[in-house]
Amino acid sequence: MAGAGVTKGPGPTDPAGAAQRWLVVGAAGMLGQDVLAAATRAGHEVSGAGRAELDVTDAVAVRAAVAGYDVVVNCAAWTAVDAAEEHEAEAFAVNATAAAHLARAAAAAGARLVHVSTDYVFDGVATEPYPEDAPVAPRSAYGRTKAAGEWAVRAEAPDAVVVRTAWLYGAGGRCFPRTIARVAGERDRLSVVDDQTGQPTWTADVADLIVRLVAARVPGGIYHGTSSGQVTWWGFAREVVASAGHATPVDTTTSAEYQLPAPRPAYSVLGHDRLRAVGVEPIGDWTERWKAAAPEVLGAP
Structure with missing residues (x-):
C-alpha cells in the first residue's frame, strides 16, 4: 500500500514531556476508555468524544471538534466484522471516510493524529510475523475499509501514527476472555478453534503504547501494537478458563465448523x-500480560 511505513515529520509543538491537550475519539469503546485513562495518568489534559458527542462522518463537526488539541487519538471504528460484509458502505464511512476527516482536521489544527488499525488488513496466510511494511491484502469488507482508512490517514496527515492492533480484550467492553470465562461456568465443556493464531492484547497495554509513542515523538508511519509471542484461540481459552478458576475442559475445533x-x-x-527501531519497547509476551490483566478483565461486571 502506498504510504505504508515511516516517514519523518514534525512532532508535537509542545516541548518534550510537557502536558498536552488530547482528544480521544471513540472514547466510549473498550480501547478508548483505556486511552483516556492512560493519557490522564501521563499528566495530559484529556477530553473524550463518543458517538453521542461526535459524528465522525460529518467533516464540519470533526473539524470543529479537533480545533485546539495537540494530540487526537482515533479509536472510533465499525468493528462488526460480519455485519460489514452486507454493509460495506456504512463501514467505509466510519473506517475510511471518517478517518480522512480526522486526518485532514488534525493536519489543519497542527495536531498529532494517532489512528488505530487492525491485523485484518493482511491476508492471514503468512507463516512468520507480518512486518509493518508488508503488502496489505484484506480478505473481508472490514479489512478493506480499515486498509482504506490507513491510506487516507497517511495521505492527509503524513505525520500521523498508525497503530495496528489485534485480538483485543479489556475490562471496558465485551471481549473473548470475559465470554469464555462466563460460558466455562455454565457448560460442562467448551470447543474453541485451534486453527487461528494471533496475539491476545490488553487494551490497557495498547493505550500505554500510544502514550509512549507520542511522548517519544516518533516519526509518522505504521507501528504494530500487539503483545509479543503467539497462541491460538484454543490456547488462549485454556489460559482464560484456568485464570477464572474453572476446570472446564476445552476441546479443539476448526474454523470450518463456524459458517461466518x-x-x-x-x-x-x-x-x-x-518500534524497536525508534527506541520504543514493544508490549510484553501475551502470557505475562494476560496474567497481569486477568484480575481486572475477569473481575469487571
Missing part, C-alpha cells in the same frame, strides 16, 4: 521491528 460471513485471518501475528 467474513473470513477470519488464519495467522494474525504482527512483528514489532519498527
